[in-house]
Structures are given as C-alpha cells and as structure tokens.
Amino acid sequence: MKKILFFPASLRRGSHQRRLVGHLCGLLGAGFEYDIVEAGEIDLPIYNQDLEGNASIVDALVPLGARFAAADGLVVCSPEYKAHVSPYLKNTVDWLSRIPRLAPSEPYPFSMKPLLLASASTGWTGGVLGLQDARKIFSYLGCLVHPGQICVSSADHWAQGDSYRFSEEFAAHVRNMMESFLSLVGVSHD
Ligand SMILES: Cc1cc2nc3c(=O)[nH]c(=O)nc-3n(C[C@H](O)[C@H](O)[C@H](O)COP(=O)(O)O)c2cc1C
Incomplete structure (x- = not known):
C-alpha cells in the first residue's frame, strides 16, 4: 500500500485548495491510502532563526516532518497570491527544511520524494x-x-460542494495527471 500525503496550503475555511484535495483523493485507486495535512493542524510562527531553540516548535515540527517523510508521494495544492505561493506554504516548508539541523536523527522530509x-x-x-515558484522551491x-x-x-465556477464538477475534457486531464503521478510514485519507490 502506497501513502500519498496531501497538503492544501491555504488556511481559509472553504478553501479551494482543500476542495481540490478532496477531489484528488477521490481519484486514488486501490493500492493507495492518503493523509491530509489539515489547516488547523499546523501552528508554526513565522520562521525566525532565533526561535529554533524553542522546544515546543521542534516538538510540533518533528511529527509533521515524519508524516512527510513517511509518504511515498506528496501532492501540494497552493493558492496563488500575487503570482507567488502562499506564505503559509513557504513558512511550513522553511520550518520543515530545518529538521536536519533541529532534529538530526529524524528523516529528511523531502529526499527524492515524488511530488505533484x-x-x-x-x-x-x-x-x-x-506553481512556478513552488516548482523551484x-x-x-x-x-x-x-x-x-x-x-x-x-474555481468558483466548477465548485460543487466539497468537490468539483469539471468539464469532461478538464476532468480527463486531471485524471490523467493523477495517474501519471501515481505511476511515478510506484516507479520511484518499488
Ligand atoms: C492576497 C491574495 C492574492 C491573490 N493573488 C492571486 C493571483 O495572483 N492570481 C490568482 O489567480 N488569484 C489570486 N488570488 C485569488 C485566489 O485565487 C483565491 O482567493 C483563492 O480562493 C485562494 O485559494 P483558497 O480558496 O484555497 O484560499 C489572490 C487572493 C488573495 C487573498
């Protein structure tokens, strides 16, 4: 069984990223399980190197990093804010990237991790x-x-409850993209 970790990178109630995650989870076939990093689960301050000695931050960071490290693949859904990723995404990633320094015995969350x-x-x-930014990061x-x-x-146009009802053509594109990603997950971890 392969595990996919979904990270909807918006804190907003009713977020489109969260809706998209729900839609994509519904496309996982047999042989896949998933985990979702929900908005309320992360409470990390804006990254500041002076806070790295704060034990409560490290205590929150380690289990989060372990969820990323345990996943066979990551799906990150980020809103676009003025042509950039959300500050929430960048902040979470900045903290996670410090795990090798703050908790060296813990696995690095991103090493060769297939990501869509x-x-x-x-x-x-x-x-x-x-997403051009996200790709670079x-x-x-x-x-x-x-x-x-x-x-x-x-996105408002396609939203339907907790999911989306896309045009047939776009729905096929989304399905194909997920299939292609899941085969990358299979190939890179078998
Ligand atoms: C500060 C801010 C900046 C935004 N910048 C963009 C943008 O550059 N491009 C875009 O397509 N939408 C932009 N939007 C609109 C977002 O696409 C929209 O708010 C979306 O619903 C955010 O995702 P969420 O629903 O998951 O929170 C922006 C919204 C905010 C609040």
Missing part, C-alpha cells in the same frame, strides 16, 4: 504563476517534482 503540484484559483491563471529541497501540474482556473 496543483492549484485552484478564482482567477484566470489557475495558479500557474505561483520543492526541486531545491530535493523532491522529484512531476513535470506536469493541475491548475484549476475560475
């Missing part, structure tokens, strides 16, 4: 500009970032 990027935006870009961290991505534009 996705974004849902109420605008016309579908978050494609923010996660490649730098050591992830195997899938060359494709999922960008949902005009």
Whole structure:
C-alpha cells in the first residue's frame, strides 16, 4: 500500500485548495491510502532563526516532518497570491527544511520524494504563476517534482460542494495527471 500525503496550503475555511484535495483523493485507486495535512493542524510562527531553540516548535515540527517523510508521494495544492505561493506554504516548508539541523536523527522530509503540484484559483491563471515558484522551491529541497501540474482556473465556477464538477475534457486531464503521478510514485519507490 502506497501513502500519498496531501497538503492544501491555504488556511481559509472553504478553501479551494482543500476542495481540490478532496477531489484528488477521490481519484486514488486501490493500492493507495492518503493523509491530509489539515489547516488547523499546523501552528508554526513565522520562521525566525532565533526561535529554533524553542522546544515546543521542534516538538510540533518533528511529527509533521515524519508524516512527510513517511509518504511515498506528496501532492501540494497552493493558492496563488500575487503570482507567488502562499506564505503559509513557504513558512511550513522553511520550518520543515530545518529538521536536519533541529532534529538530526529524524528523516529528511523531502529526499527524492515524488511530488505533484496543483492549484485552484478564482482567477484566470489557475495558479500557474505561483506553481512556478513552488516548482523551484520543492526541486531545491530535493523532491522529484512531476513535470506536469493541475491548475484549476475560475474555481468558483466548477465548485460543487466539497468537490468539483469539471468539464469532461478538464476532468480527463486531471485524471490523467493523477495517474501519471501515481505511476511515478510506484516507479520511484518499488
Ligand atoms: C492576497 C491574495 C492574492 C491573490 N493573488 C492571486 C493571483 O495572483 N492570481 C490568482 O489567480 N488569484 C489570486 N488570488 C485569488 C485566489 O485565487 C483565491 O482567493 C483563492 O480562493 C485562494 O485559494 P483558497 O480558496 O484555497 O484560499 C489572490 C487572493 C488573495 C487573498
């Protein structure tokens, strides 16, 4: 059984990223289980190196890092804020990237980790500009970032309850992208 960790990188109630995660979880076939990092689960201050000695932060960071490290693949859904990733995503990643320094006996969360990027935006870009940033960040961290991505534009239009009802053509694109990513997960970890 392979485990996929989904990270919807928005703190907003009713977030489109969370909705997209729900939709993508529904596309996982047999042989996959998933974990979702819910917004309320992370309470890390804005990264400041002076806070690295704070034991309560390290105590919160280690189990979060372990969830990333235990996953066979990561799916990150980030909103686009002014053509960049969300500050919540960047902050979480900045803290996680310090695990080798703060808890050296813990596994590095990103090492050769297959990762699929996705974004849902109420605008016309579908978050494609923010994902360029995300691609740079996660490649730098050591992830195997899938060359494709999922960008949902005009997200309000497609939203239906906790999921999306896309056009047939776009739904097929999303399914194909997930299939391709899941085969990368299978290939890189078998
Ligand atoms: C500060 C801010 C900046 C935004 N910048 C962009 C942008 O650059 N491109 C875009 O398509 N949407 C932008 N949006 C709209 C977001 O796509 C929209 O708020 C989306 O719902 C955010 O994701 P969420 O629902 O998961 O929180 C921005 C929204 C905010 C609040």
